Amino acid sequence: MKSNEKVPLRVKKSKAYQELLKLAQDNDNEVNENNNNNIETNYLITDIKFDENLRKTLKGILKNIIKYSIPFIIVELTLFIIFGLWSAIIGLFFGTIGSLLGLLFIAKSYENYDIITLGSFKIPKMYGLRYIFYASLFLLSTLITKEPMWGIIGTFIGMINLKMVIYLFSWRW
DSSP states (O other), rough: OOOTTEEEEESSSSHHHHHHHHHHHHHOOEEEEEEETTEEEEEEOOOOOOOHHHHHHHHHHHHHHHHHHHHHHHHHHHHHTTTTHHHHHHHHHHHHHHHHHHHHHHHHHHHHHOOEEEEEEEEEEEHHHHHHHHEEEEEHHEEEEEEEHHHHHHHHHHHHHHHHHHHGGGGGG
């Protein structure tokens, strides 16, 4: 989140709102209340900065994830080539790229945290967009490939690769 950036908070004036208001004032922040379309929209202006050390650490972790996932991708790619599963290769490409972009979305969500209100549901904006993006990758792999089932399987394996690497090797970082 950038300094003095307005982050919309859609809350009713309840006990939680009062606690948030007190917390904002305790940290020398400013609360600007605006009413638009009979919906209470309150802005909390903060001075939270994305630390450069954290940014460097995240880049290092991302490089390690890519470095450790390459052998998995090579083995899967080789197996798909041996069995002639070209649709799965396309899906593997979509899944791997999509998973990397998903990790970047996670990092961006700490800089720009916004809430989407759908009735009584409150969904973090980047969280919802990330899963819509993942779903669109599965749809894209079914539309582009000749064998949609293998496209979906390849996309799933590509997305799971990075998660497997994180679970198996993150203790080394």
